[in-house]
Amino acid sequence: MVRVRCSPLRAVENFLDIAHFPFVHTDILGAEPHTEVQNYKVEIHEDVDEVWATQVKFYQPQAAKSASGGITTEYMYRVPAPTCSVLYKTCPPRPSEWDVITLFVQPLAEDLCDVWPWMALFDDTTSLTDLIHFQQTIFLQDRSILENQIPRLLPLDPGMEIPTRADLTSVAYRRWLKRHNYTYGAQLVAQ
Numbered sequence: 001m002v003r004v005r006c007s008p009l010r011a012v013e014n015f016l017d018i019a020h021f022p023f024v025h026t027d028i029l030g031a032e033p034h035t036e037v038q039n040y041k042v043e044i045h046e047d048v049d050e051v052w053a054t055q056v057k058f059y060q061p062q063a064a065k066s067a068s069g070g071i072t073t074e075y076m077y078r079v080p081a082p083t084c085s086v087l088y089k090t091c092p093p094r095p096s097e098w099d100v101i102t103l104f105v106q107p108l109a110e111d112l113c114d115v116w117p118w119m120a121l122f123d124d125t126t127s128l129t130d131l132i133h134f135q136q137t138i139f140l141q142d143r144s145i146l147e148n149q150i151p152r153l154l155p156l157d158p159g160m161e162i163p164t165r166a167d168l169t170s171v172a173y174r175r176w177l178k179r180h181n182y183t184y185g186a187q188l189v190a191q
């Protein structure tokens with residue numbers, strides 16, 4: 001568990017954002033000059049009422065502890081609940097399977113949360129300790145970014161933060177929250 005002084009919604013949104021990989025997780029989940037985010041698909045699956053991003057592809061120097069070199073990784077993101085996000089990603093040793101990493105965010109206040117990561121990975125060589133350390137390294141890099149974001153609460157009105165193509169998932173997530181009137185940890189008007 002990692003305690004983060006940020007909005008629970010910001011924690012989920014950061015998990016959904018791939019554009020920060022080369023800059024925050026340099027030489028692990030991304031690297032310059034491979035900063036371009038290729039087109040991907042974002043939609044609300046109305047039948048289950050979930051946000052889904054699919055066909056997300058990204059060059060990663062070390063996609064997982066089990067990866068021995070740079071590969072183009074494919075991701076699928078799913079938001080089944082406002083403070084939960086599930087990531088399916090290419091499994092380096094088993095390309096026909098998905099690794100699954102989930103983030104359960106427990107709100108403690110509108111700007112404070114405990115983040116509980118959960119992982120299901122295929123990896124026959126790395127020790128559990130090393131797997132946990134690999135994820136901890138990444139989460140701690142995210143924490144320093146999250147604790148310095150302004151505004152602290154997640155803006156739900158379009159136009160308050162400039163969306164780019166890389167932020168398509170974030171835009172869908174914010175719209176979905178707004179539709180559900182989920183305002184805890186959100187900022188509704190510009191300040």
Ligand SMILES: [Fe+2]
Pocket residue numbers: 014015020024025138141142
């Ligand atoms: Fe990150």
